[in-house]
Amino acid sequence: QVWLVESGGGLVQAGDSLRLSCAASGRDFGAATMAWFRHVPGKGREFVAGISAPGTYTDYSSAVQGRFTISRDNAKKTVDLQMNNLKSEDTAVYYCAGRPFTTIDFEQDGYQYWGRGTQVTVSS
Numbered sequence: 286q287v288w289l290v291e292s293g294g295g296l297v298q299a300g301d302s303l304r305l306s307c308a309a310s311g312r313d314f315g316a317a318t319m320a321w322f323r324h325v326p327g328k329g330r331e332f333v334a335g336i337s338a339p340g341t342y343t344d345y346s347s348a349v350q351g352r353f354t355i356s357r358d359n360a361k362k363t364v365d366l367q368m369n370n371l372k373s374e375d376t377a378v379y380y381c382a383g384r385p386f387t388t389i390d391f392e393q394d395g396y397q398y399w400g401r402g403t404q405v406t407v408s409s
Contacts, residue, residue, distance in 0.1 A: 287311040287398040294403030305366040307381030319364045323377035335389035373409040378402040
């Protein structure tokens with residue numbers, strides 16, 4: 286089991302940067318594939334970025350490729366999302382998620398561990 290708590294959200298202007306952090310607890314974190322999803326009202330929860338358990342493999346949605354970077358520190362049990370050149374369409378509630386499998390899943394149903402989310406608002 287893994288418990289997740291997100292932080293770092295806020296209100297920024299278009300073009301700014303923001304770093305989200307996810308703090309994990311539980312002994313299974315080091316073996317979990319982790320990801321960030323986001324939810325916009327009226328839309329489903331969409332995949333943003335994922336990272337393998339050892340941190341050697343990452344994947345991104347086309348909407349954030351080249352602007353966002355996911356990373357993890359297994360010793361500190363954290364997963365970060367560095368977001369650069371933010372756009373108004375990045376406004377959403379961002380969720381940290383994890384799954385006890387070796388592959389990154391692009392669907393939210395593939396994840397068993399979830400945080401409560403942090404709001405990111407980008408003004409244009």
